[in-house]
Amino acid sequence: MELLLFHSLVVAHILTGTTGAIAFWVPVIGRKGGGRHRRWGRVFTFAMLATGSLAVMMSLLTLLDPLGTHPHLEGRFDAAFLRGMFGWMMLHTGILTINLAWYGYLCITNKGRHAANRTKLNLGLQYAVMAAALVCAAQGWIIGQPLMIGIAVVGLATGLTNLWFLHKPRVERQDWLKEHIKALVGAGISVYTAFMAFGSVRVFPELALHPAMWSLPLVVGLAIIIWHRLGVERQARRRVGAVA
Template sequence: MFHALVAIHIVAGTTGAITFWVPVLGRKGGVDHRKWGKIFTLAMLITGSLAICMSIMTLIDPMGTHPHMPAGYDEVFVRAIFGWLMLHMGILTVNLAWYGWLCVLNRRDHLANRTPLNMGLQAAVLIAALNCALQGWLAGEYLMIGLAVVGIATGVTNLVFLLNPKPAPLVWQKEHLKALVGAGISVYTAFFAFGSVRILPELALNPVMWAIPLTTGVLMILYHWRQIGMMRRRVVTP
């Protein structure tokens, strides 16, 4: 069952990693943007949900689910990285994909974003992030604390938007972009964090490897936020 989940997870994650670039680089709001954006969102929801399932199985039986780990990776490491960290990344991915989808779906009805599921996902990602940081500290895997900061920032900033009674015009676009680019960052981070353990184990915990998708994604978000800000000024300027 575990290997079947891994296979589906890889297919869904690869689909998301490829389709991610169509809405990011293409014309915003067009037919292709909406079509491929939906495919990307669905792929991320599946990828994140399967990651949660695999992480729970790993926490129950770390070495049974990962019997072929390279030498030097013991049960503590497997439970920390493939259990607690993957649980955090899975919840984060589902959170970002669902939140980003609702931002555009409810762009004309902000209060509709406050569904029990959406609000619950914010609480879940904050709890998962704090636990990830704690487990990383206990296991001596301090990079887990850095990734936990991303989860905390996500939950807090999402709640700021959700609890704002009347956000400024076009803010939903910034949140939509932040969330779905963030989901893209998540899937690429997962490749570097988890995939490299098997492919390039000597680089698996190198901070530079983990920082590449995060830095690239943040630069994308800041660039598009600037574009949205310029659009907003054109709209409000008489």
């Protein structure tokens, strides 16, 4: 029964993750601010919220029974490795995905109403991802998996920078848009990393810990974030020039 439940969660996780991975590119590549951008942006956001939630549930089952939930990996990896990578690290990644999707959604929903972003849920997610990051790093240290520590740095940085922005007393007109871009592209990085890294364990287990499987989505995602943030700054300068 436990394995059936776990496999059901995996199937649902793949479906929502695939939906998000496809929807991601419409607002990234298409015209910004229009109806199509908003519609596909909502599809992506809620797909990521579902994907992250399913990842959390899968991680909790793995923590309870690592070998029972991953019988196909028995003999390749021990229980400590599975509990670390598919338990603690997936728990952290799931919370990170939820955090980024919800934070980015609120930034675009509230726009200039900065104080409206400081909800209990949004603030709580920042502390949750930092707590999950610290546990992930500690568990990575215990089992000798530096990759877990590296991923934890991302979660810790996310929580700290988000809190810095949330408690910022005054924001510029374009600041909320920059945060929206950072968060939702970050959620996209998360889902593509999961597909390439966690998914590779099932198909090519020997590639699961290869740095390229983890770094490629990050490099592409960071390039997208930088490109769009520079675009926001160019638009802001044009507005200032037009007023002057």
